[in-house]
Amino acid sequence: MSDILIISDNQTRIDYLNTILTFLGENCRFCTYANAIEAFGKGDNWSAVLIDGETPELAEDIIEKFPETPFINVGFQLSGERSFKNLMGSLFEPITYPNLNELLQKSSDYYTANRPLDALVSGKTKLFRSLVGNSAGITEVRELIEQVAPVEANVLILGESGTGKEVIARNVHYMSKRQKGPFVPVNCGAIPGDLLESELFGHEKGAFTGAVSARKGRFEMAEGGTLFLDEIGDMPLQMQVKLLRVLQERIFERVGGTKTLQCDVRIIAATHRNLEGMIADGSFREDLFYRLNVFPIESPGLRERAQDIPLLLQELASRLEGSKQNSVRFTQEAMRSLMAHSWPGNVRELSNLVERLSILHPKQVIDIEHLPHKYQYDEDGQQQPLAAVKQDENAERDAINAMFKYAEANPVSTETHLPVAADTTLPNDGVNLKEYLSDLEISLIRQALDKQDWVVARAADQLGMRRTTLVEKMRKYEIARHKEVDDTTSI
Template identity: 35%
Template structure:
């Protein structure tokens, strides 16, 4: 029992959800008062009842999100958890902007909800979240998969801060969309959003592009040049493909992040860096650090809040929603209105999408323009994908790293755990799965010579022998 007699106010027009929450919270020691109407919930709050509110968004008499700021005004100490089946990015952002403690998409995991309740009741009081102006239901990010819901909640929390963010993900996963969402719904939305792609700027010009230059600083500098840091003053500077930044520029950027100011190339007067930094890369920066290509201290300055965008192949349940969204955007831009057959949707879900969401959007625009039928069938999808296949290699992501491969493999164990299946001795199992092929291949490369194999592995020979016994690995020559 963890509730210690505290009272939770629950508002949801779905009787089954009220019953489930009442039972689950009751088993944890909480008192629960449940209602199907916003007006009853408001009356309880006005009367001073409850230690925490859990409310749905859509209710018969009022939108639950509209209640949040009203509750915050009369009882700022009362935490509000918002849950909704309308699990979009805008729902998460609005919940955060209006002062909700947490947003949970339906269907939710009861263990997660109970953990949120515990955190909400234990969390110290903070000032109310800054309220933004009412936003329309435009969707900068699309998807209802668990991975995207996690991203929505992270972005929503970050809109009330100026923390530095590092966005990672393959090309085409929407890194700039996330950066723009952080800006457009954040504290600095009134300022400029300035993006610079490190991979597109010649190495010798990057420092001038970032920090500006004084007249005469170099050949051709006939006038003073304003850099991106100055252009983004009061707003957000998005450093795309940060992994391609040359070492000398990395050193200058680190100094800016440490000291909060910079000087233009050829200048002496310090300029205050009044920007929020968001960086992005498709590279594995930890591997770049090991290779000496990226500064470790700069990485930790930029990686304050990491956001990993999953490739489309890891969230195939979002493909139908994304495809329809892209068809709607194509129609809004003047292309003919189209819809997808169910067979076409299933064919889209079987594709590997090396170009991720960008590849899917291009395909939908192409089909909207060229498909003669109003309903796009599986044959049209098949034909377009087959024609595009030879070009896919040019835009394919970089080869998967060992870390990425292991992470992908481990998701199956995590999914099994979430479904309640027994997962035991995972640490030892994973180590064995990595060590076994490593030792086999190294021994093969050294033709079974354990002294050379130990040197190659950086192990003591006795340690190598012990591991071979533990893993029941014979020394076989000539394999691999």
């Protein structure tokens, strides 16, 4: 996983940038110029580096030393006429949301283009890349893979659909001594029972109607490698008997053939079913179960490791960027809401959601309002009615946009520190953020209306919103122009 690095000797600038980037859902770290070289030497991958241009000579020296890292200059114009291909641009104060988001996207594109997958990770980390997370469940899975991969034991992967059982199987294969051999997957539940035998063992010419030529089965295709039998619980009993013979004797015959073929294949099976319950009702053979269940691995459901969702979102977004597709970013609120979802489809459902959002909102920052309704949860983890979610979250988003717009229209000197819309010191007893943002939004709306002589269309343009949206907010906050009372009016 990659983070964003802030390099500055100005703590006020560091705090302000960290606040903005955290709101956008980014993981940030920071250091001074004195520790900058050391930060690059620890093997971390920076998807963007925001570097304080207050000391241009030092900034240019660092930018030049690390050509594969994308840099964004902050606060000051760099001296000299030198051009760096890894300098994405400059952010001048006051920083605006559109400019920051554009430069972060350019940095992400540059990072992906100059850091291919093989260069980003190596060895076991590369193989575990699809099993990201720090939860106890996924950490245990990675440890079990490391333990079983070097030996030849059969592996049984258990878990709900969509939890990444095939990903686990591939990791076992590519970390084993058979990694140079083929990895052949077959879904036992997707193939009709009467065709499964031919699919696994192959057939000879004329073995049945339509067999116009001989054909190798999956066991022959996987020779010297690994055969992954997905959804083994859906295999018919008749086929279970034949599979058991292959596991015991390592020999088989093609359908319609008499020649006995030797088999050098490692078996990894997976299922979402309760095999022990199936043994009890007679739908799965107990002897086959023990042959397969030499080394079981439990693949945890996403709801059991919700804390891994932010890392998974970054991984899925990184995959989209690596495949040259539009990607997205997520705010902290959006990630919090997604962590409250139950995820019946597990990681597959999350992956589909990210791809859908990247199509609907390409290269955008996804907030809670952009999520489909069923993924929108309040701070207590309760799903709210769609209208309530839209109203609350749109108010917060519009307030943030209004702050950026107001700061852009009212610049302050860059020689002191980055501007803030109000006192950003958090009181010891806390603050009601929604009330704070609402008060700020009312203040900015009134200022814009006063400046534009209460011409709503021009005020909406200054605030960066549609006229109808401003009218709705004026109605919501009961904002109206107070008419002067004529003192000469007769009583």
